[in-house]
Amino acid sequence: MAGISIARAAQVLRPPEDGLRYLRQDRAGELTTAPGELTVDGAAIAAFEASRDAPIQIDASGCAVIPGLVDCHTHLPFAGWRAHEYAQKVAGVAYQEIARQGGGIRSSARSLAAATDEDVLAQAGAAAAEMLAHGTTTFECKSGYGLSVAAEARSLRLAAALAARVTQTVTSTALLAHAVPDGYDADSWMTAIAEAMPQLLAAGRPTALDIYVENVAFSNDNLRQMGILARRHGLALRAHVEQFSTHGSVPVALEAGARSVDHLACMPPDDVAPLAASETAAVLLPGAAFLGDERLEPARELADAGAICALASDFNPGTSPVNSLPLIIGLAVRRYRWSVLEALLACTLNAAWVLDRPGVASLEVGLRADLLILDGPVDQLPYRLGHNPVALVIVGGELVHVRPDQAWRVDR
Numbered sequence: 001m002a003g004i005s006i007a008r009a010a011q012v013l014r015p016p017e018d019g020l021r022y023l024r025q026d027r028a029g030e031l032t033t034a035p036g037e038l039t040v041d042g043a044a045i046a047a048f049e050a051s052r053d054a055p056i057q058i059d060a061s062g063c064a065v066i067p068g069l070v071d072c073h074t075h076l077p078f079a080g081w082r083a084h085e086y087a088q089k090v091a092g093v094a095y096q097e098i099a100r101q102g103g104g105i106r107s108s109a110r111s112l113a114a115a116t117d118e119d120v121l122a123q124a125g126a127a128a129a130e131m132l133a134h135g136t137t138t139f140e141c142k143s144g145y146g147l148s149v150a151a152e153a154r155s156l157r158l159a160a161a162l163a164a165r166v167t168q169t170v171t172s173t174a175l176l177a178h179a180v181p182d183g184y185d186a187d188s189w190m191t192a193i194a195e196a197m198p199q200l201l202a203a204g205r206p207t208a209l210d211i212y213v214e215n216v217a218f219s220n221d222n223l224r225q226m227g228i229l230a231r232r233h234g235l236a237l238r239a240h241v242e243q244f245s246t247h248g249s250v251p252v253a254l255e256a257g258a259r260s261v262d263h264l265a266c267m268p269p270d271d272v273a274p275l276a277a278s279e280t281a282a283v284l285l286p287g288a289a290f291l292g293d294e295r296l297e298p299a300r301e302l303a304d305a306g307a308i309c310a311l312a313s314d315f316n317p318g319t320s321p322v323n324s325l326p327l328i329i330g331l332a333v334r335r336y337r338w339s340v341l342e343a344l345l346a347c348t349l350n351a352a353w354v355l356d357r358p359g360v361a362s363l364e365v366g367l368r369a370d371l372l373i374l375d376g377p378v379d380q381l382p383y384r385l386g387h388n389p390v391a392l393v394i395v396g397g398e399l400v401h402v403r404p405d406q407a408w409r410v411d412r
Ligand SMILES: [Zn+2]
Pocket: 073, 075, 240, 314
Protein backbone atom coordinates (compact mmCIF):
# COMPACT_ATOMS: atom_id res chain seq x y z
CA MET A 1 0.00 0.00 0.00
CA ALA A 2 1.16 3.50 -0.81
CA GLY A 3 2.91 5.19 2.11
CA ILE A 4 2.35 8.95 1.85
CA SER A 5 -0.28 10.91 -0.02
CA ILE A 6 0.20 14.65 -0.60
CA ALA A 7 -2.99 16.45 -1.61
CA ARG A 8 -3.97 19.92 -2.83
CA ALA A 9 -0.46 21.38 -3.37
CA ALA A 10 -0.55 24.86 -4.89
CA GLN A 11 2.63 24.09 -6.84
CA VAL A 12 4.60 20.96 -7.75
CA LEU A 13 8.03 21.71 -9.22
CA ARG A 14 8.59 19.35 -12.17
CA PRO A 15 11.26 19.10 -14.90
CA PRO A 16 10.20 19.72 -18.52
CA GLU A 17 10.83 16.03 -19.26
CA ASP A 18 11.78 12.92 -17.31
CA GLY A 19 15.26 11.38 -17.27
CA LEU A 20 17.33 14.58 -17.53
CA ARG A 21 20.84 14.33 -16.03
CA TYR A 22 21.03 18.13 -15.88
CA LEU A 23 19.26 21.10 -17.41
CA ARG A 24 21.24 24.00 -18.85
CA GLN A 25 20.52 27.22 -17.03
CA ASP A 26 19.01 29.03 -20.04
CA ARG A 27 16.22 26.39 -19.93
CA ALA A 28 15.34 26.89 -16.23
CA GLY A 29 12.11 28.63 -17.29
CA GLU A 30 10.90 25.27 -18.64
CA LEU A 31 10.50 23.89 -15.10
CA THR A 32 6.79 23.78 -14.28
CA THR A 33 4.98 24.73 -11.08
CA ALA A 34 1.38 23.71 -11.75
CA PRO A 35 -0.86 22.68 -8.82
CA GLY A 36 -0.83 18.96 -8.15
CA GLU A 37 -0.87 15.93 -5.90
CA LEU A 38 1.57 13.12 -5.31
CA THR A 39 1.81 9.65 -3.82
CA VAL A 40 4.93 8.07 -2.38
CA ASP A 41 5.14 4.27 -2.22
CA GLY A 42 8.10 2.71 -0.44
CA ALA A 43 11.19 4.81 -1.19
CA ALA A 44 9.93 6.14 -4.53
CA ILE A 45 7.46 8.54 -6.09
CA ALA A 46 4.55 6.35 -7.29
CA ALA A 47 2.13 8.76 -8.97
CA PHE A 48 1.16 12.38 -9.45
CA GLU A 49 -2.20 11.89 -7.84
CA ALA A 50 -3.26 11.55 -4.21
CA SER A 51 -4.19 8.18 -2.70
CA ARG A 52 -6.95 7.71 -0.12
CA ASP A 53 -5.34 4.42 0.94
CA ALA A 54 -2.02 5.87 2.10
CA PRO A 55 -1.49 5.62 5.87
CA ILE A 56 0.01 9.13 5.97
CA GLN A 57 -2.15 11.89 4.48
CA ILE A 58 -0.64 15.36 4.01
CA ASP A 59 -2.68 18.49 3.35
CA ALA A 60 -0.42 20.66 1.18
CA SER A 61 -2.94 23.43 0.49
CA GLY A 62 -1.12 26.69 -0.22
CA CYS A 63 2.23 24.85 -0.34
CA ALA A 64 4.89 24.16 -2.95
CA VAL A 65 6.24 20.62 -3.31
CA ILE A 66 9.83 20.65 -4.58
CA PRO A 67 12.68 18.13 -4.76
CA GLY A 68 14.96 17.82 -1.74
CA LEU A 69 17.82 20.33 -1.95
CA VAL A 70 21.34 19.14 -2.80
CA ASP A 71 24.32 20.92 -1.23
CA CYS A 72 27.09 19.96 -3.67
CA HIS A 73 29.94 21.89 -1.97
CA THR A 74 30.51 21.74 1.80
CA HIS A 75 33.62 21.26 3.89
CA LEU A 76 32.03 18.98 6.48
CA PRO A 77 33.27 17.46 8.72
CA PHE A 78 35.25 20.17 10.55
CA ALA A 79 35.91 21.08 14.18
CA GLY A 80 35.21 24.41 15.85
CA TRP A 81 34.57 27.84 14.34
CA ARG A 82 36.61 30.93 13.38
CA ALA A 83 34.33 33.82 14.36
CA HIS A 84 37.27 36.00 15.44
CA GLU A 85 38.66 35.84 11.89
CA TYR A 86 35.35 37.03 10.47
CA ALA A 87 35.49 40.06 12.79
CA GLN A 88 39.05 40.73 11.57
CA LYS A 89 37.99 40.46 7.92
CA VAL A 90 35.06 42.82 8.45
CA ALA A 91 37.52 45.28 10.01
CA GLY A 92 39.66 45.09 6.86
CA VAL A 93 42.45 42.62 7.74
CA ALA A 94 43.54 40.68 4.61
CA TYR A 95 43.29 36.87 4.54
CA GLN A 96 47.04 36.62 3.89
CA GLU A 97 47.64 38.55 7.15
CA ILE A 98 45.18 36.32 9.06
CA ALA A 99 46.97 33.26 7.66
CA ARG A 100 50.36 34.71 8.72
CA GLN A 101 49.00 34.99 12.28
CA GLY A 102 48.26 31.25 12.21
CA GLY A 103 44.63 31.58 11.13
CA GLY A 104 42.82 30.28 8.06
CA ILE A 105 42.93 26.64 6.93
CA ARG A 106 45.84 25.87 9.29
CA SER A 107 43.75 27.00 12.25
CA SER A 108 40.97 24.58 11.29
CA ALA A 109 43.55 21.83 10.77
CA ARG A 110 44.80 22.35 14.36
CA SER A 111 41.20 22.27 15.69
CA LEU A 112 40.47 19.06 13.78
CA ALA A 113 43.66 17.42 15.07
CA ALA A 114 42.80 18.39 18.66
CA ALA A 115 39.21 17.10 18.51
CA THR A 116 38.20 13.50 19.15
CA ASP A 117 36.35 11.58 16.43
CA GLU A 118 33.21 11.74 18.56
CA ASP A 119 33.52 15.55 18.97
CA VAL A 120 33.88 16.02 15.21
CA LEU A 121 30.93 13.73 14.45
CA ALA A 122 28.76 15.41 17.08
CA GLN A 123 29.37 18.87 15.58
CA ALA A 124 28.88 17.62 12.00
CA GLY A 125 25.80 15.58 12.96
CA ALA A 126 24.20 18.63 14.58
CA ALA A 127 24.93 20.64 11.42
CA ALA A 128 23.38 17.88 9.27
CA ALA A 129 20.22 18.00 11.40
CA GLU A 130 20.06 21.79 10.96
CA MET A 131 20.55 21.34 7.19
CA LEU A 132 17.77 18.74 7.04
CA ALA A 133 15.37 21.18 8.71
CA HIS A 134 16.33 23.69 5.98
CA GLY A 135 15.61 21.17 3.22
CA THR A 136 19.03 19.68 2.41
CA THR A 137 18.46 15.98 1.65
CA THR A 138 21.82 15.28 -0.05
CA PHE A 139 25.18 16.88 0.72
CA GLU A 140 28.86 16.57 -0.05
CA CYS A 141 31.67 16.19 2.49
CA LYS A 142 35.22 17.28 1.75
CA SER A 143 38.48 16.43 3.48
CA GLY A 144 41.16 19.13 3.35
CA TYR A 145 41.68 20.14 6.97
CA GLY A 146 44.10 17.26 7.51
CA LEU A 147 47.30 18.66 5.98
CA SER A 148 49.06 15.30 6.30
CA VAL A 149 48.36 11.95 4.64
CA ALA A 150 47.31 10.35 7.94
CA ALA A 151 45.04 13.25 8.89
CA GLU A 152 43.47 13.37 5.42
CA ALA A 153 42.76 9.64 5.71
CA ARG A 154 41.15 10.27 9.11
CA SER A 155 39.03 13.06 7.62
CA LEU A 156 37.79 10.71 4.88
CA ARG A 157 37.00 8.04 7.51
CA LEU A 158 35.05 10.64 9.52
CA ALA A 159 33.04 11.60 6.41
CA ALA A 160 32.11 7.93 5.94
CA ALA A 161 31.14 7.67 9.62
CA LEU A 162 29.00 10.80 9.28
CA ALA A 163 27.29 9.34 6.18
CA ALA A 164 26.36 6.26 8.21
CA ARG A 165 24.68 8.26 11.00
CA VAL A 166 22.75 11.05 9.24
CA THR A 167 19.40 10.97 7.42
CA GLN A 168 20.74 12.47 4.21
CA THR A 169 22.54 10.94 1.24
CA VAL A 170 26.20 11.93 1.68
CA THR A 171 29.02 11.91 -0.87
CA SER A 172 32.71 12.24 -0.09
CA THR A 173 35.31 14.33 -1.94
CA ALA A 174 39.02 14.16 -1.15
CA LEU A 175 40.23 17.78 -1.17
CA LEU A 176 43.82 16.66 -1.02
CA ALA A 177 45.31 19.96 -2.21
CA HIS A 178 43.78 22.65 0.04
CA ALA A 179 46.78 24.36 1.70
CA VAL A 180 50.42 23.34 1.27
CA PRO A 181 51.40 21.41 4.43
CA ASP A 182 54.50 22.41 6.42
CA GLY A 183 57.62 20.65 5.20
CA TYR A 184 56.42 20.51 1.56
CA ASP A 185 56.11 22.75 -1.45
CA ALA A 186 53.09 22.36 -3.74
CA ASP A 187 54.89 19.98 -6.12
CA SER A 188 56.37 17.68 -3.47
CA TRP A 189 52.95 17.50 -1.73
CA MET A 190 51.34 16.47 -5.04
CA THR A 191 53.93 13.69 -5.30
CA ALA A 192 53.22 12.60 -1.73
CA ILE A 193 49.47 12.30 -2.26
CA ALA A 194 49.92 10.48 -5.58
CA GLU A 195 51.93 7.84 -3.70
CA ALA A 196 49.39 7.71 -0.84
CA MET A 197 46.32 7.30 -3.04
CA PRO A 198 45.69 3.60 -2.23
CA GLN A 199 45.72 4.39 1.51
CA LEU A 200 43.51 7.49 1.08
CA LEU A 201 40.98 5.69 -1.14
CA ALA A 202 40.73 2.78 1.29
CA ALA A 203 40.08 5.19 4.18
CA GLY A 204 36.77 6.60 3.01
CA ARG A 205 35.90 5.71 -0.59
CA PRO A 206 35.71 9.27 -1.95
CA THR A 207 34.11 9.67 -5.38
CA ALA A 208 35.97 12.85 -6.36
CA LEU A 209 39.28 14.66 -5.94
CA ASP A 210 39.44 18.41 -5.37
CA ILE A 211 42.10 21.13 -5.42
CA TYR A 212 42.31 24.81 -4.44
CA VAL A 213 44.06 26.86 -7.11
CA GLU A 214 45.17 30.24 -5.70
CA ASN A 215 48.33 32.27 -5.03
CA VAL A 216 48.44 30.99 -1.44
CA ALA A 217 47.70 27.38 -2.45
CA PHE A 218 48.19 25.38 -5.68
CA SER A 219 48.87 26.13 -9.38
CA ASN A 220 47.30 25.27 -12.73
CA ASP A 221 50.09 22.69 -13.22
CA ASN A 222 48.99 21.05 -9.96
CA LEU A 223 45.40 21.14 -11.26
CA ARG A 224 46.56 19.24 -14.37
CA GLN A 225 48.31 16.69 -12.14
CA MET A 226 45.18 16.27 -10.00
CA GLY A 227 43.21 15.63 -13.20
CA ILE A 228 45.61 12.84 -14.17
CA LEU A 229 45.36 11.38 -10.65
CA ALA A 230 41.55 11.48 -10.76
CA ARG A 231 41.44 9.75 -14.15
CA ARG A 232 43.91 7.09 -13.04
CA HIS A 233 41.76 6.19 -10.04
CA GLY A 234 38.35 6.52 -11.72
CA LEU A 235 37.32 9.58 -9.68
CA ALA A 236 35.66 12.85 -10.67
CA LEU A 237 37.71 16.07 -10.60
CA ARG A 238 36.44 19.15 -8.76
CA ALA A 239 38.37 22.43 -8.51
CA HIS A 240 38.21 25.63 -6.43
CA VAL A 241 39.25 28.25 -8.98
CA GLU A 242 39.27 32.01 -9.66
CA GLN A 243 38.05 32.97 -6.15
CA PHE A 244 40.36 35.83 -5.12
CA SER A 245 42.50 36.34 -8.24
CA THR A 246 42.60 35.37 -11.91
CA HIS A 247 44.71 32.38 -12.91
CA GLY A 248 43.06 31.27 -16.15
CA SER A 249 42.18 27.95 -14.49
CA VAL A 250 38.84 27.29 -16.21
CA PRO A 251 40.33 26.16 -19.57
CA VAL A 252 42.80 23.97 -17.66
CA ALA A 253 39.97 22.37 -15.69
CA LEU A 254 37.93 21.84 -18.87
CA GLU A 255 40.88 20.14 -20.54
CA ALA A 256 41.32 17.94 -17.46
CA GLY A 257 37.65 16.86 -17.73
CA ALA A 258 36.55 18.42 -14.42
CA ARG A 259 33.01 17.68 -13.24
CA SER A 260 32.82 21.20 -11.78
CA VAL A 261 34.66 24.48 -11.33
CA ASP A 262 33.69 26.23 -8.11
CA HIS A 263 33.76 29.95 -6.99
CA LEU A 264 34.59 31.79 -10.30
CA ALA A 265 34.39 35.43 -9.01
CA CYS A 266 37.58 36.35 -10.88
CA MET A 267 36.98 34.28 -14.02
CA PRO A 268 37.79 36.15 -17.29
CA PRO A 269 34.77 36.93 -19.52
CA ASP A 270 36.31 34.96 -22.42
CA ASP A 271 36.05 31.73 -20.40
CA VAL A 272 32.25 31.95 -20.07
CA ALA A 273 31.45 30.54 -23.54
CA PRO A 274 33.71 27.44 -23.39
CA LEU A 275 32.51 26.63 -19.86
CA ALA A 276 28.88 27.04 -20.93
CA ALA A 277 29.43 24.72 -23.90
CA SER A 278 30.88 21.95 -21.72
CA GLU A 279 29.41 19.39 -19.31
CA THR A 280 31.54 20.90 -16.52
CA ALA A 281 29.23 22.54 -13.99
CA ALA A 282 29.77 26.11 -12.74
CA VAL A 283 29.29 25.88 -8.96
CA LEU A 284 28.51 29.29 -7.48
CA LEU A 285 28.85 29.97 -3.75
CA PRO A 286 27.05 33.24 -2.97
CA GLY A 287 27.33 32.81 0.81
CA ALA A 288 31.13 32.81 0.70
CA ALA A 289 31.11 35.61 -1.87
CA PHE A 290 28.75 37.75 0.25
CA LEU A 291 30.52 37.19 3.58
CA GLY A 292 33.92 37.67 1.91
CA ASP A 293 32.72 40.81 0.10
CA GLU A 294 34.07 39.23 -3.10
CA ARG A 295 33.70 40.42 -6.64
CA LEU A 296 30.38 39.40 -8.27
CA GLU A 297 30.59 36.08 -10.09
CA PRO A 298 29.56 36.14 -13.81
CA ALA A 299 26.48 34.12 -12.84
CA ARG A 300 24.00 35.99 -15.04
CA GLU A 301 26.34 35.61 -18.03
CA LEU A 302 26.89 31.89 -17.33
CA ALA A 303 23.14 31.31 -17.05
CA ASP A 304 22.36 33.20 -20.26
CA ALA A 305 25.11 31.29 -22.08
CA GLY A 306 23.52 27.96 -21.07
CA ALA A 307 26.07 26.70 -18.56
CA ILE A 308 25.16 23.91 -16.14
CA CYS A 309 24.95 26.11 -13.04
CA ALA A 310 24.80 24.82 -9.47
CA LEU A 311 24.52 26.63 -6.14
CA ALA A 312 25.96 25.46 -2.83
CA SER A 313 26.65 26.69 0.69
CA ASP A 314 30.45 26.16 0.78
CA PHE A 315 29.69 25.43 4.48
CA ASN A 316 33.03 25.79 6.29
CA PRO A 317 34.31 27.49 9.45
CA GLY A 318 36.37 30.13 7.62
CA THR A 319 34.72 31.75 4.61
CA SER A 320 31.10 30.47 4.81
CA PRO A 321 29.65 29.29 8.14
CA VAL A 322 26.26 29.21 6.36
CA ASN A 323 24.41 25.95 5.74
CA SER A 324 20.88 27.11 4.84
CA LEU A 325 20.21 26.58 1.13
CA PRO A 326 17.02 28.71 1.27
CA LEU A 327 19.26 31.59 2.38
CA ILE A 328 21.76 30.77 -0.40
CA ILE A 329 18.88 30.82 -2.91
CA GLY A 330 17.83 34.25 -1.61
CA LEU A 331 21.36 35.62 -2.01
CA ALA A 332 21.73 34.11 -5.50
CA VAL A 333 18.47 35.59 -6.77
CA ARG A 334 19.41 39.09 -5.60
CA ARG A 335 23.13 39.07 -6.37
CA TYR A 336 22.95 37.19 -9.69
CA ARG A 337 19.61 38.58 -10.91
CA TRP A 338 18.40 35.00 -11.25
CA SER A 339 14.79 33.87 -11.25
CA VAL A 340 13.68 31.58 -8.44
CA LEU A 341 13.41 28.74 -10.98
CA GLU A 342 17.07 29.28 -11.95
CA ALA A 343 18.08 29.14 -8.29
CA LEU A 344 15.99 26.03 -7.61
CA LEU A 345 17.38 24.23 -10.69
CA ALA A 346 20.89 25.04 -9.44
CA CYS A 347 20.15 23.54 -5.99
CA THR A 348 18.42 20.40 -7.25
CA LEU A 349 18.93 18.64 -10.60
CA ASN A 350 22.19 20.41 -11.51
CA ALA A 351 23.69 20.04 -8.03
CA ALA A 352 22.92 16.30 -8.21
CA TRP A 353 24.82 16.23 -11.54
CA VAL A 354 27.86 17.75 -9.78
CA LEU A 355 27.78 14.91 -7.24
CA ASP A 356 26.94 12.29 -9.90
CA ARG A 357 23.85 11.23 -7.92
CA PRO A 358 21.11 11.07 -10.56
CA GLY A 359 17.58 10.63 -9.27
CA VAL A 360 17.90 12.36 -5.89
CA ALA A 361 16.60 15.77 -6.91
CA SER A 362 13.82 15.58 -9.49
CA LEU A 363 10.13 14.84 -9.06
CA GLU A 364 9.47 11.93 -11.45
CA VAL A 365 7.57 8.67 -11.09
CA GLY A 366 9.94 5.89 -10.07
CA LEU A 367 12.64 8.18 -8.67
CA ARG A 368 13.67 8.31 -5.03
CA ALA A 369 11.17 10.28 -2.95
CA ASP A 370 13.41 13.01 -1.51
CA LEU A 371 11.10 16.02 -1.40
CA LEU A 372 10.10 19.10 0.53
CA ILE A 373 6.79 20.74 1.26
CA LEU A 374 7.30 24.51 1.58
CA ASP A 375 4.95 26.71 3.58
CA GLY A 376 4.16 28.90 0.56
CA PRO A 377 4.69 29.27 -3.20
CA VAL A 378 8.26 29.15 -4.54
CA ASP A 379 8.51 32.89 -5.23
CA GLN A 380 8.39 33.51 -1.46
CA LEU A 381 11.63 31.58 -1.08
CA PRO A 382 14.11 34.32 -2.13
CA TYR A 383 11.74 37.11 -1.05
CA ARG A 384 11.39 36.13 2.62
CA LEU A 385 15.18 36.16 3.09
CA GLY A 386 16.20 34.45 6.32
CA HIS A 387 12.83 32.74 6.82
CA ASN A 388 12.99 28.94 6.74
CA PRO A 389 10.17 27.94 4.35
CA VAL A 390 10.58 24.18 4.89
CA ALA A 391 7.43 22.76 6.48
CA LEU A 392 7.95 19.00 5.91
CA VAL A 393 10.83 16.87 4.65
CA ILE A 394 10.52 13.40 3.09
CA VAL A 395 13.73 11.39 2.55
CA GLY A 396 13.69 8.01 0.79
CA GLY A 397 9.91 7.86 1.20
CA GLU A 398 10.00 8.54 4.96
CA LEU A 399 8.56 11.64 6.59
CA VAL A 400 11.66 12.68 8.56
CA HIS A 401 10.96 16.27 9.58
CA VAL A 402 7.79 18.16 10.46
CA ARG A 403 8.07 21.81 11.52
CA PRO A 404 6.01 22.03 14.73
CA ASP A 405 3.67 24.76 13.46
CA GLN A 406 2.95 22.62 10.35
CA ALA A 407 2.07 19.39 12.20
CA TRP A 408 -1.65 19.99 11.53
CA ARG A 409 -1.02 19.14 7.86
CA VAL A 410 -0.17 15.51 8.70
CA ASP A 411 -2.85 12.90 9.38
CA ARG A 412 -1.52 9.42 10.28
ZN1 LIG B 1 35.17 25.21 -0.77
